[in-house]
Amino acid sequence: MAEVPQGGGGGGKHKGGKPKGKKSSTHIDMTPMVDLAFLLLTFFMLTTSFSKPKTMEIMMPDKPDPTKPPPVINEHNVMNLIIGPNDRLFYYFGNDDPKSTEPIHVESTNYAADGIQKTLLLPEYKNNKQFMVLIKATPDSKYKNVVNIFDIMRITDSRSYALVDISPKEIELISAQAH
């Protein structure tokens, strides 16, 4: 056990007859140090639970049977959400027909609460039971944006959504918009 030496030290030696001057005691009060040590310990014990990673469950639709024809979807029930590079986000309605040469009117939006979240919560989409969102991402978009979109789906309680491949036509459309 440690001991804080009391008195001025040199007490074991016998000095000569000369009277020594009064030495001040070096008694250190350890209480604040103990308080600090326990405070730090408790702080780190609690804060290590803050950086626990969480997970988000994803369920992808099963691969469609190639022998069966694809289901016909009403144009207005489908929102195509396209994630672009540099945090850009676009959407348009209707089926993406590669043969159609009609220009698609693409809306630009963002990830904030007044952007795509607000659009998804509009009653015309929220109350439509057949409404579905097709999420497509360009190859040069960032993973964090895709995760953000999945999170927004969770927050807006959208049930019907799927991550699908982006078509070359859509990639061209987005690069025209982004520049």
Added chain:
Amino acid sequence: MAIIKPKRSTPRLDMTPMVDLAFLLVTFFMLTTKFRPEDPVPVDIPPSSANIPKPLSLTITVSKDARTFIDMDGKFSRQRWAETLSKDFKLNLSDDEIATFSNMGAFGVPMTGLKSLIDMGTAERKAYQQPGIPLDSASGQLSNYLLYAREADPSLRITIKGDRDTDFKTISQVLKIIQDKPNEITRFNLLTTMKAGI
């Protein structure tokens, strides 16, 4: 006669043993928390509001520079995994090497490089820049790693740990490999961190 009052001395407690104990505890926690195997590459996971704690899983890590790593929770399952991989792909892993593999963390080398990775010491392995598991469909490396891993422990969930700035192109390739034959996994988890606000 004057009443002599007894000299009152303030009670003093010698705190030094308590300080010793406190620092002993701090040192203990500082040393024991280092036992988890470290990641070969630092990954900055994206935020989300999701709240489910990470289950025991097969973690596929994709770094910012598009390198893919794989990790499995469960020491005995890892051992079975190494045994079946060594047998079917003629990797010639000795029992010692399989034991080292069971204690390793995430790794990212094609199967041909697995033996030499295990033979490196822990320090050398940490300094080594692992090339990542090749994702091209011709080699089928990730696909085979997954298949054998799931055979060793079918109860494991697949968790994808991606860096927030990874290009979606690589993530898309990983997702395709997961969904294609022979694995055909449609349910998986994405690792995220807590979001500030919301």
